[in-house]
Amino acid sequence: MLFRRVESRGLAHYSYIVGDRNQAAVIDPRRDCDVYVQMALEEGLRITHILETHRNEDYAIGSAELASRTGAVVFHSAHDDLPYAYGEPVSDGQAIQIGRLEIAALHTPGHTPGHMSYVLHDADGAPWMVFTGDALFAGEVGRTDFLGAENLDKMTGLLYESLFHKILPLGDGVIVCPAHGAGSVCGSGIADRFWTTVGLERKHNPRLQHTQKEEFVRNVGRILPQAPYFKMIEKLNVEGAPLLGGLPAVQPLSAQEFAARAEDAWVVDVRDLLSFGAAHVPGSIALWEVELPTYAGWFLTYDKPILLVSESHRIERVTRYLIRMGFDRLSGFLANEMRAWHGAGLESRSIDTVTVQGLCHRLDAEQELSILDVRSAEEVEGSPIPGALHIHIREIPARMSEVPTDRPVYIFCGTGVRSMIVASLLRRAGWTNATVVLGGLAGWNSVSCPMPLD
Structure with missing residues (x-):
């Protein structure tokens, strides 16, 4: 049997691959999906199923990309009233067989109306793991504000029912596999616990101490900030993000080429912030690599291409960060950084x-x-x-x-x-x-x- 968690840093996104005999399923894959293909190949497995817990808001899901590379069938919730352009619906209670393993769909609305969790059963048919998506995290529960303030109490009430009547009854020993870790915008108080269980959350999760529905709704439902890029991500995750066919290769540009393109582009400088302060391309935004996934969606828009100022060894990682957020128009990076810019006699700015x-x-x-x-x-x-x-x-x-x-x-x-x-x-x-x-x-x-x- 194969079970691995894949962490996508920056967005604090967790995805999972589960396999047995010659089959494998991936839950909530990221868009740069080479990691799952490689894992399956190393274990002699074929990815046959892709399971989505919900339509995500904070990252472009890689289901369509992974399906195009593997031929796997994508499943998303039949309980969402969304016009998905790809995949097949899965209903509450529906069982999916992966070799000798059975994964059962569990409708857990609250974060979204159609939110689905997936329960992995052991050989005796007992619950072993539950992939909770954005319903339950370590130390936190999912946001319930995406349908607006007018639906906040209703969605929070649905989440209460999902948690207390569907997930917690699975048993204290069941391993909880959420879609996010600490630092995600999908929960303001996610704990930095590498692994957790239903029993740990029942005892230590502060949200789950509100055991009465009315109390839970009153204390848990809250309106949180929504980054501007969420709207585009919601669209991509219904239509299917454009297929990449692999990680895009961002081309190095000379200073003159870079300057010619900079007028109609976002110039994003991912170097350390003191280097940016000392000298940077006029009009550029300081988004240090570590902070890029946190703030890119607040300040960048999709109507312009992106030019990068970065050391060459950072480019692949930065590319992954950006495509996960749907920023595909990567027009190039400044080769040799500010040394090349100054060597060409071009004007720079400082902070x-x-x-x-x-x-x-x-x-x-x-x-x-x-x-x-x-x-x-x-x-x-x-x-x-x-x-x-x-x-x-x-x-x-x-x-x-x-x-x-x-x-x-x-x-x-x-x-x-x-x-x-x-x-x-x-x-x-x-x-x-x-x-x-x-x-x-x-x-x-x-x-x-x-x-x-x-």
């Missing part, structure tokens, strides 16, 4: 930075300035900066006009990472007065400085 000690001196001198705090509301509540303008990083494009242009603006976040991203967005929009506070609030708290005045 002003200041240490917390340097900012203290400016505050002591009573220089007129503004503090822009781009942390989350929860972070600000726990450690506020008096007098600061608070705009969460995700809200910057919509609220940029609130940022002053007539005085220096010092940008704070927790450590300085998000501040550099925001500074790049402001600089791209024409602001020339933004300065990143290196070390952010962590640095601020390590020294004795006067706080800005109200």
Whole structure:
């Protein structure tokens, strides 16, 4: 028997491959699906089934891609009123045979109306594992807000029924295999537990301590931010994302070629943030490789191609991150990075930075300035900066006009990472007065400085 979990970092997405004898099934595959093909090949298995738990919002599912490469049949929920352009419906209770293994579909609505979990039974017919998709995570449960505030209580009530009347009764020893881990936008409090079980979640998951339906609905249902790219992902996951035929090869460009294409493209710089601050292509956005999956969907749009400024060894990983989010129009990358740009005599930009000690001196001198705090509301509540303008990083494009242009603006976040991203967005929009506070609030708290005045 084969059982493996595949983690897609950045989006904190988990997919799974299960096989026995000469057959294998993949649950919620990612779009760059070579990993499953290779695993099956190494074990002498043929991928025959692809199971989707739901129409995902945060990543382009790879079902159509994997099916085109293997001939496998795709199954998605028969309980969704969605016009899928690929695959076949699977109904509650329907059994799927994978060699000697049986996987039973279990309708678990709440996150979405048609959400499906899949229960893997052992040789004696007892539940062994449950692939819960976005219904149940380690330490968290799925979001129920995708149908809007008017349906929030209804969907949260459906999730309660799915959890307490369908998943938890499977038994405490059943292994829970969710579609996401810690850091996913699909759950605000997912625990960093590598593996979990129904019993562990029953005991330790704070959402499952609300055992009465009315209490659960009141305490669990909440409206969370939705990234702009979700709408495109929803469309791709109904129509089927365009087939790639393998990982796209992003071509290196000379500085002149890159500059010629940059006018009508998103220029995304994935180098470390201090390198970006020192020198970058005018109009580029700082999306450090580690943060790229977190923020690309908030700031990039699908109507322009993407040009990358990156070390060559990062290109494959960055390509995978972007295609998983449906950003397929990768027009090239700047060969030899900023060395080539400067060698061609092209103009670059920089971002002003200041240490917390340097900012203290400016505050002591009573220089007129503004503090822009781009942390989350929860972070600000726990450690506020008096007098600061608070705009969460995700809200910057919509609220940029609130940022002053007539005085220096010092940008704070927790450590300085998000501040550099925001500074790049402001600089791209024409602001020339933004300065990143290196070390952010962590640095601020390590020294004795006067706080800005109200």
